[in-house]
Amino acid sequence: MHKLVLRSVTKSYAAGSAVLKPFDLVAQAGELVVLVGPSGCGKSTLLKLIAGLEKLDDGQILLGERDITNVEPRHRRIAMVFQNYALYPHLSVRENLAYPLRRQKLRAADIVLKVSAVARQLRLDELLDRRPSQLSGGQKQRVAMGRAIIREPDLFLLDEPLSNLDAALRTHVRGEIRDLQRRLGTTMIYVTHDQVEAQTLADRLVIMRNGEVQQVGPPQEIYERPANIFAAAFLGTAPPNFLAGRIVDDRVEIGQASLPLADLPGECRTALAGREQIYVGLRPEMLRPTCDLDRDHFVLRGKVIRREIVGNSQNVHFRSEAGSADAAKLSALAGRHLSDELVWTTERAGTDDAVELGIRPESILFFDTDGVAIGAHGSDAL
Ligand SMILES: Nc1ncnc2c1ncn2[C@@H]1O[C@H](COP(=O)(O)OP(=O)(O)OP(=O)(O)O)[C@@H](O)[C@H]1O
Numbered sequence: 492m493h494k495l496v497l498r499s500v501t502k503s504y505a506a507g508s509a510v511l512k513p514f515d516l517v518a519q520a521g522e523l524v525v526l527v528g529p530s531g532c533g534k535s536t537l538l539k540l541i542a543g544l545e546k547l548d549d550g551q552i553l554l555g556e557r558d559i560t561n562v563e564p565r566h567r568r569i570a571m572v573f574q575n576y577a578l579y580p581h582l583s584v585r586e587n588l589a590y591p592l593r594r595q596k597l598r599a600a601d602i603v604l605k606v607s608a609v610a611r612q613l614r615l616d617e618l619l620d621r622r623p624s625q626l627s628g629g630q631k632q633r634v635a636m637g638r639a640i641i642r643e644p645d646l647f648l649l650d651e652p653l654s655n656l657d658a659a660l661r662t663h664v665r666g667e668i669r670d671l672q673r674r675l676g677t678t679m680i681y682v683t684h685d686q687v688e689a690q691t692l693a694d695r696l697v698i699m700r701n702g703e704v705q706q707v708g709p710p711q712e713i714y715e716r717p718a719n720i721f722a723a724a725f726l727g728t729a730p731p732n733f734l735a736g737r738i739v740d741d742r743v744e745i746g747q748a749s750l751p752l753a754d755l756p757g758e759c760r761t762a763l764a765g766r767e768q769i770y771v772g773l774r775p776e777m778l779r780p781t782c783d784l785d786r787d788h789f790v791l792r793g794k795v796i797r798r799e800i801v802g803n804s805q806n807v808h809f810r811s812e813a814g815s816a817d818a819a820k821l822s823a824l825a826g827r828h829l830s831d832e833l834v835w836t837t838e839r840a841g842t843d844d845a846v847e848l849g850i851r852p853e854s855i856l857f858f859d860t861d862g863v864a865i866g867a868h869g870s871d872a873l
């Protein structure tokens with residue numbers, strides 16, 4: 492198992508527009524680190540720099556005990572799986588798997604043994620004589636994984652390896668990749684757009700934006716204590732409701748709604764005291780009808796304007812009575828059925844009746860006017 496360290500790595504393709512600002516990252520030996528971020532933020536570029544397919548402008552890359560910054564790609568002992576799998580169309584599955592070993596000039600008998608071991612591991616035995624054009628998307632994906640693991644690399648780099656698969660297969664293969672990585676214990680950097688995929692796979696998540704790290708940490712920690720509005724909006728079924736608020740005397744005020752600072756957890760209370768303008772983030776899944784809450788909570792009122800039913804949940808949209816323009820719309824996430832208190836309450840209310848929505852004070856996210864979390868927490872050490 493090998494630790495990967497990136498120190499102040501920079502890259503620009505054109506003068507004056509840095510794709511990666513000085514970028515630092517550590518993946519511990521055997522860790523599965525997932526990079527997420529919007530299109531164009533530099534995820535693929537980062538993987539290509541690690542693999543040696545692009546040259547970095549500055550900085551250092553260490554893998555285990557080795558400084559690989561200037562090592563030829565084929566000597567880095569890194570295997571990369573791309574979105575399009577990059578299989579050789581004219582070669583059979585067997586030959587695609589054997590290819591990296593032939594390049595390493597392994598003995599023919601050893602190659603046969605390794606190919607059959609990997610084929611068994613990835614359930615490709617029956618497919619060894621087929622060409623890539625005769626395989627389904629999921630099977631091609633398994634061949635690409637097979638070709639990566641057969642080299643027994645020190646590091647795996649996966650760049651959106653599941654985006655060509657349908658939703659059901661993605662969920663299945665995602666689990667297989669996780670199991671395989673655990674079994675092999677090989678350090679892995681995995682790139683995806685998909686926040687569900689990211690959260691289910693990652694030991695730690697790296698949220699990127701414009702070539703910079705926004706936050707690093709275990710998925711649950713980032714969900715509960717996002718470092719900024721960008722990270723808060725990135726994780727979760729639906730983005731949080733962000734509302735403008737003010738601190739007046741010893742209360743948080745959002746339009747007509749108000750909450751004593753004394754009800755907030757200590758670190759938050761201290762960090763909010765003395766501020767004026769702030770933003771709060773209310774996760775839709777944390778908003779409940781007040782009758783469902785058993786102790787002090789922050790209450791907003793709103794009228795139902797729309798419901799969206801998705802599978803076993805319902806997204807209920809409200810026009811808020813909180814007063815400020817920012818607070819005009821709110822969404823709350825409920826279960827699908829009448830037994831869910833929020834569904835029951837909102838369905839019973841007439842069109843002109845306001846519903847009271849509450850949230851536990853400790854679930855409220857607070858941000859300053861630059862969008863940086865207040866009373867947080869920030870990133871892990873990179
Ligand atoms: N070879 C290149 N020459 C010039 N610009 C490039 C090159 N490769 C990437 N870029 C630019 O660098 C930026 C980052 O690209 P990159 O492919 O790393 O993004 P990404 O985060 O992987 O995006 P996506 O999620 O869409 O795959 C983009 O603005 C892109 O246009």
Ligand SMILES: [Mg+2]
Nearest residue numbers: 534535536650
């Ligand atoms: Mg990319």
